[in-house]
Amino acid sequence: MMKKRFGAVSVIASAALVASALLVPSANAATKTIIVWADEQRGPQLTKLIDGNTTIAPGYKIQVKFFSALTALQSAWDKATSAGGPDVITGPASFASQGAKSGKLAPLPYGALLKSQIPSAGIAAMSFQRKIYGVPLDVDTTAFLWNKALFGASAPTTFKAMVDYYNANKASKGLTGGICALEGTWGSHPILTALGGGAWASKGSNADYSKVLLNSAALKANIKTYLLDASGKSNGFFQWDGCGDAFKAGKIPFANTGAWNFDGIKAAGVNFGLGAVPGLVAGSYGQQWVNYSGAYVTTFASAHGVDLGAKKLVMGWFASPEGQTAMSLASGRPPANRIAAAKITDPNTLGVATAALTGTPQVSPALDDKAGGSNWYDVLGSVYTDIFTKGKDVSATLDAAAAILSKNFADASANL
Amino acid sequence: MNRLAGFTGLPAQIFKICFIAIVDAILIAMFFASTHKHATSLAIVIALVALGANFVYFAKFTLPFKFLFPGLVLLVVFVVVPILYTISMSAFNYKTGNEISKGQAITQLLQTGLAPDSANTTYDMVLGKKDGDWAALLTEQVSHQVYLGTLKGTTKLEKGSYTLNSLAIAGATAGFTPLTADQTAASDSAIGALKFPLGNGQFIAPQSADVAVLLTQSLVYDSKTDTLTNTALNRTYKDNGDGNFANVKDKTEKLLPGWRAFNNFRNYTHLFSDPTVRGPFIGVFVWTVSFAFLTVIMMFGVGFLLAIALDKKIAFRRFYRSILILPYAIPSFMSILIWNGLFNRQFGAINGLFHTHIDWFNSPWLAKGIILLVNLWLGFPYFYLISTGALQAIPAELEEAASIDGASPRKILRLIKLPLMLQILSPLLISSFAFNFNNFNLIYLLTAGGPTDVLHGKTAGATDILITYTYKTAFGSSEQNLGLACAISMIMFFIVGSLSLWSLRRSKVLDGF
Known part of the structure; x- marks a missing residue:
């Protein structure tokens, strides 16, 4: 009788293991994947530009996940932990102060070259308590x-x-x-x-x-x-x-x-x-309120073992003239990087960029x-x-x- | 005869084995996924559920548990655990800026304590190994000076002692073996922790696989005294017992992020002692009770009167009865949004019909009136239905006897029908009160808790009830106070729980157990 029971249990265990092997996502494949979160506007653009890319940060694969609205992204970000949280997130400048306070964003020391390409207002928008937490992607203004x-x-x-x-x-x-x-x-x-x-x-x-x-x-x-x-x-x-x-x-x-x-x-x-x-x-x-949207490296990236790759993606592509030019062409928003901004030809993007010249920095920590x-x-x-x-x-x-x-x-x- | 009665023997055994195998497969998959995401607690719970399920369905002496087990697991996971979690979090300083653990906060503060030099000196980096240890060839981006960084120190390399790669940066030197991209990615965490010392407290640290920056550690943690010291500003920060390191000389200066700290249930005492919390809370509490009470009275009143009216045999009675159910048949969120549109100041049909410009939602009393009206519309059919049923349950002989004794129809209604109805419907009235006490959808979709007299310092809206106020406190803005929201939730839980218990006792539902 006991033998029968052990037999049944071993049949179940074998079947369960085989089935679960099919159900479990491949752990090895996901190990060096950089997860990027975005809203419904930047998400499709980023999917087109970098989803599946393995050359921007060699040794890592980029995976873009986007939400149905900025509020949905914000809600998910509020609840994110290292268990399911992103390695990189794009969003408004207010994410910088919120993420810094909650300990979810990693500080990003800028190199001299990058610092020379980003306007000081853009750097200020990404800062909290004199530390920089992101790179400005584009000018978010009216x-x-x-x-x-x-x-x-x-x-x-x-x-x-x-x-x-x-x-x-x-x-x-x-x-x-x-x-x-x-x-x-x-x-x-x-x-x-x-x-x-x-x-x-x-x-x-x-x-x-x-x-x-x-x-x-x-x-x-x-x-x-x-x-x-x-x-x-x-x-x-x-x-x-x-x-x-x-x-x-x-x-x-x-x-x-x-x-x-x-x-x-x-x-x-x-x-x-x-x-x-x-x-x-x-x-x-x-x-106008001149705000910047940013790309941020999360502290979860370190827990996921992709911190260097995430920083490479943010500093080497999101902040770069090449990355921002590509994003601007897709979104119609003026890029934050000075070199990319000089390449704008679309009249509507130029119009917004011109309007931004009469604007004032939107300091989120003060307004929030x-x-x-x-x-x-x-x-x-x-x-x-x-x-x-x-x-x-x-x-x-x-x-x-x-x-x-x-x-x-x-x-x-x-x-x- | 029970159709399943014949489902025994080998087919039933095979079915059971297949079913348990599928359940096990799903649970094992969830277990692996959880461990992969480093969710240890969840993985342990899943493992326990899997073991429990196999034990219950294969042991012979656990017959009652075979039926109770799925329900018990779901009850524990979706009811008991959230309640316990809410209770525990209500005792913590858990808000924006105080979300992570103390260890994580210290790690994060030490990260923010890394300061670049004034020139933001940056290096193009080729990572590799030298003498079996980590090393890096570092080409300064402005001066193009090349250094060899090792864990022992950083040395300047003279021209000719290294060769440039295709990117015109130092890529090779004697005894140095560069890493491939895959090797670098595989050692991501180890590389992220590397520091190539320069002396004077300065060091070069990798920022990505190919870039490093010159940094100084300006914030130092002393685990013996549990203090952080800013060496540049000569300030010491000590644990203030409320989830932050605060300057010992100026306690208002706190370092962020802080951590989730146990605060001796101060969230509860704040509700009654802190005027900025107490004021809105008491106002919201009074309106919540008033709203729940009034709305139940109104819905019952209208439903009962309609039931009385349609209890008599009148023409088109079936048609009237059908049409009265309609508001109940339409999804409530749709009805609420339609009412919201009808009362819109600029475009609403109500103002359009009467050629008025009444700002319905910006007047506290009008907004409260609209909420009661709309909830009456949504709720009276339910009370009409149960009143109709209850009326039919009252023996006709009672009414007949009272008539013979000379009682007027009004007296019969007041002294016979209504008391009997209230006896039958009391549990339903109480449960309806409890439901409306937490009627989030109605308030949130109709007025969003407003209007809020912001300019006079009000932080809660005139129509906010406890559940919407809790939601706003927890998630309503970028400054969230989850600990306080948990404390309010617990108060609501005890009020609604007590009412439910009272209702159950009154209805004697539990008497049979």
């Missing part, structure tokens, strides 16, 4: 668009010109707004700065985090002049929430958005021009900080709702917001 069929071939020269056009044509052309910030509060920054506002002041070429610009006297006055009607309610010119479809439908003449939306806007039949949001006087412009209770984006959302939807007092609203932001910026600047 540009000003105007509908040529509505406004004409030439760009408006002043903010007032845009508002005047809107007021004059609102009824006759059925306009539902004047300018649309397609990316919400983030994309509205050039509009704020064109009116004399913004997040923080500048001291020379550096940011002065001790001075919040959101409640500047100029912004308070200009909001009343250009964005509100005589009764103190919104005149409908400024739109920031769900207005993209109206711009595509030709119901809003001006917009601010990034290269990722250009194809959709073109497909909707809008013939648009590119530039920077015009300021109060001709020749002055609003400042919530020592005052809420971060920059949530505060700005409440400001817009209170002023333009609820019709609350401009001055009091902006002062309340500035009080929160000054705490945030003071807290963040200690770690920059």
Whole structure:
């Protein structure tokens, strides 16, 4: 009886081992594979360019895994451990500070050659507590668009010109707004700065985090002049929430958005021009947030035994003129590497790159900080709702917001 | 007769062996995959499950376990383990910046303590072996000076003592054997730890397979005193007992990353003692209880009244009964999103219909009203259905006797039907309260917890309930506080668990056990 039982067990054990050998992924094949995580935009581009590559980092094979959206990538990255986490991750500059704090990103000492090719703003965007955690891939910013069929071939020269056009044509052309910030509060920054506002002041070429610009006297006055009607309610010119479809439908003449939306806007039949949001006087412009997307080596790469290969991939391809030129051609985003940037020929990419010249660095640790209770984006959302939807007092609203932001910026600047 | 009753003997044995073999194959595959990913705990659990399954299905004296085993395994893995994990994490300082172990944090801090020189001196590197030990030919990228790095020291090589390779960097010298790419990749971890000393605390360290940089270790760890010292700034950092190394002279200056540290259940005391946490928590708690209570009362009230109305024989009764079930038949997330669109300020049908511009979702009271209304829409059919069933269970003789005694229909409803109904439906009302206490989908899809009065320092939304507030605390922004979220989850667990237990006792479901 016992023999029978042992026989059955040995049959099961043999069958199970054979079957499991078929099911288990080949451990040896995966040993020297560099896993790269990306979002739904860069993922397909990277798959096309480097997935399966064995020459960029000789001795290693590159495998690209991409997610359905940036939020899905962020969520997976938040939960990642060395058991299933990536060796290299691409994403916004905010990943640098978050990854450094959580101990998931490895610091990257730049060589002299690489440092000479990357703009200092790009290096700053990849840094946390004076250490560099990634290489900037491309300029992540927005540009000003105007509908040529509505406004004409030439760009408006002043903010007032845009508002005047809107007021004059609102009824006759059925306009539902004047300018649309397609990316919400983030994309509205050039509009704020064109009116004399913004997040923080500048001291020379550096940011002065001790001075919040959101409640500047100029912004308070200009909001009343250009964005509100005589009764103190919104005149409908400024739109920031769900207005993209109206711009595509030709119901809003001006917009601010990034290269990722250009194809959709073109497909909707809008013939648009590119530039920077015009300021109060001709020749002055609003400042876009200029951010950089980065490629980062994770601390998991070391645990996976591919740290050198991952660093070779990031420093030797992602940061290189060759790698960034290839990515720019695929994505339409201006590259961060100066040598690659000089090779841009696509007019839309050039347009965004030109708009970026009037921009200001988007310092994520300061904008994401919530020592005052809420971060920059949530505060700005409440400001817009209170002023333009609820019709609350401009001055009091902006002062309340500035009080929160000054705490945030003071807290963040200690770690920059 | 049971169809399976005849499934015995050799066919049944063969089936059992095949089935267990497949289960074992899957578990062994999972075991290997886990060990390959260095997930030791998971591998141990899988091994125990595999051993347990084989023991249970091959031993003769474990008959009851043959039926209970799959359920027990799933219960332990998907219910008990998450609860235990949540309880344990609620006692830790577990948030952004405090996620890894102390050992990992020290390793990471020592990595960040590696400082390049002011010129960012970089070398093109050819790795190899000399006298059986690691060595590297290093060509400085700017001056093109060549060095031979060994573990004992780095020496300058004169021209003529080395030869250049196809990339115009030093590739060979006497006694030096370069590594192939595959050999380099195979020794990735060992090479990553190499340091070629230069003297004065400086060393050259590989950064990839072919590049190295000049570094200095500015942060030094002393395991005896458990302190880190920044030699460049002459600052000492000590374990502050809360998951960080903090400057001994300025405790607000902390080194990041920190680690997940046991904090004596301070997350719980923070909920009631820290005003920045207590304020939102109490507000959210009050609304959660109010919402769950009101929504159940409203759903039951409407469902009960409709059941009473349709209890009488009226024209088109079947049609009315069918149509009342419709809101229940449509997936709730679709209904919620449709309601969200209907109440949109700019494009919504409600404002369009009445030519108004009411900002429904930005007024705390309107938003709360919408939540109750939409949940009423979603929930009344359920209460209509169970009320109809309960009404039919009340003996008709009771109503008849009361009528003969002169009771009015209103009195019959108030004094006979309603008390009897409440007795029957109490467990369902309590379980519905518990369900709505955690009704994440409704709140998140309809208002996302808003509106939040950010400008007046509020961090929780007016319609946030505990589960959405917990979600925001844990995952809502780049600054996550998972330990605090775990503590709130535990409070919710005890409230809902107590209600469920009370409900079970009241319904006497457990009396038979």
